[in-house]
Amino acid sequence: MWNQSSRCANFIIKRQPGLGGQAGLRRWLSAPRLCVVGGGPAGFYTAQHLLKHHDRAQVDIYEKLPVPFGLVRFGVAPDHPEVKNVINTFTQTARSERCSYYGNVAVGKDVTVGELQQAYHAVVLSYGAEDNRVLGIPGENLAGVHSARAFVGWYNGLPENQHLKPDLSCETALVLGHGNVALDVARILLSPLDLLRRTDITASSLAALACSKVKRVWLVGRRGPLQVAFTIKELREMINLPGARPVLDPADFTGLGNAVKDAPRPRKRLTELMIKTALEKPAEKTEAAAAREWGLRFQRSPQEVLPTADGTRARGVRMALTRLEGSGDSAKAVPTGEVEELECGLVLSSIGYRSLPLEPALPFDPQHGVIPNSSGRVLGAPGLYCSGWVKRGPTGVIITTMNDSFDTAQSVLEDLQAGVLDVSAPREGFGAVGSILRSRGVRPVSFSDWEKIDAVEVARGKAAGKPREKIVDPEEMLQVIGH
Template identity: 75%
Template sequence: MAAPARVGLRRWLSSRAPAPRICVVGSGPAGFYTAQHILKFLATGFLCSTPSCPAFLPEHHDLAQVDIYEKLPVPFGLVRFGVAPDHPEVKNVINTFTHTARSDRCAYYGNVTVGRDVTVGELQQAYHAVVLSYGAEDNRVLGIPGENLSGVYSARAFVGWYNGLPENRDKTDITDCSLAALACSKVKRVWLAGRRGPLQVAFTIKELREMINLPGTQPVLNPADFTGLENAVKDAPRPRKRLTELMIKTALEKHREKAVMAQAAVPRQWGLKFQRSPQEVLPTADGMRVRGVRMALTRLEGSGDSAKAVPTGDMEELECGLVLSSIGYRSLPLDPAVPFDTQHSIIPNNLGRVMGVPGLYCSGWVKRGPVGVIITTMNDSFDTAQSVLEDLQEGVLDVSVSKEGFGAVGSILRSRGIRPVSFSEWEKIDAAEVARGKAAGKPREKIVDPQEMLQLIGH
């Protein structure tokens, strides 16, 4: 630690400064992991977790408070609304988040939309630090003709539909209505199309195995797509090598030749179409619904993950009655007071510190873009939390002035007719969902209407 910082730290430790008040906007993995890390080190007395920074906080900082705000009545973000219903083990992280939320020094306030019910500026007046962890609530668009035809949806909306996201509830585990719709689905073949080739696919070997082993389905992979790739992946990283080898094996297995002879006996098929770039969604004769997609064939320039897809000039049409665009999520601006990079759909930041706005931070997808899995978000959130802790340590955050935290925000919300949902009230909603699920032989039956949630807890 630099000498000036050490002097500043000693002055702060001896000052008996008021307890820090910190708020986190967003209750998904990024929000909860940020809160968890801040509380962990403020509770133990450690301010910095690295050997080169052996700083401690005085005991009275055990009173530090972290408040989490969420626009929905229910917490957990994409853990609740993004994880597939047939992957319940991934949702076990909710147990950790629940432990954090039940801490005496943490409070959850659902049903509060920051930027509408309360501004970021008002939060900054009430807290020593504000962390924006509200994720990516929109999807990227293809930007091609016909994208708005009936039968064209974003993967985000589709996932939200079967996971019971309130805004997509009319389209969870899987909700009964979604399960019924899928059970009577007439979809027989699904093509996954990508602009680049087998060496650039973004799915994992676990996901590929699950697809290959789907009961009543047959993979359709063209052996010609994998010519020469065995040698190309010899020196590739092990995950990429194993993934490519499994695709090659699936494409070339002799028993697949027999399966082709008995296609009529296989209810459903799925396949991969490489080096295809969508150019237009084609309409039916009445111009109302999708009937297919016109695609440009591409060639690759470069190799590995940096390879770029370049159109060859050739086109093909793929007949289909349903199109799901899965090209990524994107964050949206939250408040005019918060800088926002519209090109990359992120908040400009340095290690989670929002550029040009001291005391304002960000974590998760709104910080770095919609990439990675829960463990990626955990590490990213810890990094942002560490920036908050360092700024407390070095005096960047002035805790000499007491802040009211939710005391001030609660008054603002009451004046605007907003009633927050507490974590104990969420647990009542949770218990009702579990009870409904038990009656249906499921882990839970999600309530998808926010008004029904609020009525359930007497709001």
């Protein structure tokens, strides 16, 4: 087992007689060149652990976009700036003399995984979940229906979502899903503008929200209150949102007080807060002040997005009412045969993210949307590893990704120590990859280039009274750094 507390390679070798004398010593002391694909939390945490626990490892991080940090930049809600503080840790990692960042490089297109494997002793795939799960129901492609992932990308400045133009001219929006992302999008839709103006939300989405007519958001789930996936912090934030009133039906919570007595504490507290909110009678003054409202609807499964008379837009969703079979997290929602229609002009589907294969030849499990692996070691592909959502599926928070990425990095370190990864022959790393990219007309963006983009964004934000004003066009990002 890799000894994390030992800083001296010679000490570890003495403890490992199987390393093969001087040949083993040379192999261990030659500098491993390691490559991480993906500049989000999983990629940076993997790099951080490798650099911290191997004094000679050199790690190169490749990212498709010019800008780093993945979901910390593009997924975290703009009114949650404290979650973005991990960027400071990632910046320290990127500034290490043994770490290099290469943005604006699409692995699988600009350079293949096979070419990376020729240039590095090990390659870790940490590129996350770049797609969303589909509903698979009629009307899903009507105007007014979007994935929550695309909506989040729109207000957070993800380049691929900047032309989304969600229709905010309706009064009622429907969010399908009961997770934290569902609460995020509902909160952004109903937040007072003066709160949003002080965040790093994009200028264009802020302008669109300023004209929004949405005053009611229903969050709909297939299962019951005991199966919601959001956490108490996000629920409390939603309940306390200024100018918005929670509408929860007490009948949905009948008998649940007893059912959660023996539940784990987080589930118990969450359910108790929902029950308390459902039973509370809002003061008249508060109710009058709350021009907007939101609510949770349970045991409803979407069957069809209903079109307007001209067949072009969404006007509502037909729901199958469900009953639960089983209990707790494993409870299944089964249609009862009854249906109801909910009117709305905007439908946001928040039923999960999905990873995609980088290249057709790479091992990939399409059913679960992950790369088949054992502790991050890609099955059937020696020297190839994975971490983050593409390893375990799109679940958990940043700390989950951190622990998961450390676990994968540990597997790489163990394989280096055991000689599974042969580092006796040096690899060229970016020396080889850079030549390939030049020949294909690709100009990578360095971390110091990113810091120039960062400085421009912060300066523009300061002028507008915001933490930053994100540049949303990759071409403009490249212009800023003189590419």
